[in-house]
Amino acid sequence: MAQDVSSVTVESARPRLAVRRTREPPKNATGQIYCDHPDCHDHIPYFKRPCEWNKHMDKHDRPYKCTNPDCNKMLGFTYSGGLLRHQREVHKMNSQGKKLLCPYPDCNRSSGKGFTRQENLKEHLRRLHRGGDGRSPDDPISLEANEPENSPVLLPLHPSKRKRHTSESYSSSEEEGSxxxxxxxxxxxxxxxxxxxxxxxxxxxxxxxxxxxxxxxx
Known part of the structure; x- marks a missing residue:
């Protein structure tokens, strides 16, 4: 069967719409939409709406591809959330394709791999960098994933007057502890x-x- 869908990548924003295919859903003699993929020949599924067929075809075509060169031989994902999770956990990227780093340059988490989730960064800021007013910076740094890790770091616009300096002796387990x-x-x-x-x-x-x-x- 000819390929009827192009691969989808997630780089700058989370895709919210299903993949659009170039062909119309196949229909039987009675007008019912069905799957004509070889994997479904033994148990042919039928669908009431084209969007249901379209979503089902994602399982066969796996159109959501990772653009990282190390993953060029890997199969695509059947839904956008699977690709985003792969990028977040394997490539340390958030949904905008950026690294999440601590905005304080004296912190050992301000460079390197960064955080995999926005919630983890916020928790890190709350526990280790609370100033006199008890608030964390509003605008944490996020570097583009393709930028070198030694790129100049931008400070928050309104940093707290007092900072709790973090030494290299802090381990990740201590930072994540209660x-x-x-x-x-x-x-x-x-x-x-x-x-x-x-x-x-x-x-x-x-x-x-x-x-x-x-x-x-x-």
């Missing part, structure tokens, strides 16, 4: 939020009762 003081503060904050929400809920219930009385009396 801080009991941070956890205690977080628990206290969550409890306060629950109390506030409960109070607000009581107020809303009172207002609702008053409205019901007004409606009944009216």
């Amino acid at each position: 801080n009991p003081f941070d956890l205690r503060d977080e628990i206290t904050r969550l409890r306060r939020e629950v109390i506030k929400k409960d109070s607000r809920l009581d107020e809303l219930e009172k207002e609702l009762k008053q409205l019901r009385r007004l409606i009944q009396n009216g």
